[in-house]
Amino acid sequence: MDAYGTGTDARGGPDGPGGAPEPADAPESPAPEPEASGPEASGPEASGPEAPGRDARTGVAALSPRYQIGAALALAVVAVTVCVHIGMVFLSIAPANTITKKHGKAVDDWVYPEFEQNWKLFAPNPLQQNIAVQVRAEVKEADGGVRTTGWYELSAEDGRAIDGNPVPSHTQQNELRRAWDFFLATHDANNRSTGMRGTLSESYLRRIVVMRLGRDDAAGKGGAVTQVQVRSRTTNVAPPKWSAEKISDKPMYRVLPWWPVSAADLTGGAK
Known part of the structure; x- marks a missing residue:
């Protein structure tokens, strides 16, 4: 035994190889528990969105x-x-x-009039005419003067909006045409109403043309539209070159009377 009270063991070195003292009564490390596997592994790690069998609710x-x-x-x-x-x-x-x-x-x-249905798709004699709807307005100027505008080609405006447009709107394709058809169906050749829906068809057509005139700024700065007049221009579709049919290429006009514009027309009216 040396001066410090340490000795040598049977391996020839002080207190074991390397000379490092061993702690007395060191606690033994617990043996690792085997990982759970199979259906019993149901801890928090197994409850995520990827866990099989979970009832994930979607939609409503x-x-x-x-x-x-x-x-x-x-x-x-x-x-x-x-x-x-x-x-x-x-x-x-x-x-x-x-x-x-x-x-x-x-x-x-x-x-009526927005959802009217008819059977023209199955007509035995399809329409063979081009019908254009036009409108002009009487405008009261800011200085009190009155002027009459030229004819606005409303059908041509719709045609230009549709031309080259792969998804034209229903309004551009049908609103003006259906309004004119509705008017013709409820009036005689002298533009007199033939039924209860005559007044409705007039107000519907008037509201549309007033809206279009506002879009085109027909009144100008400080002006106001006081009256409108609508007319149609009808031309026959030319027959094919191989046909012997002879038709007139002269346009025919149907001119309606002047209609006064009310406040309801200027704001779009009500159905």
């Missing part, structure tokens, strides 16, 4: 109950509106029956 089911009720109500309103619209359109073109005799005005108010 992922919403809170309050929003689910709101979505269900909105879908119900849309479904009811669609069913009512289809029913109204069907009644408008169906033969006269008990419902249309009793509620015909309600059906007409819903359908």
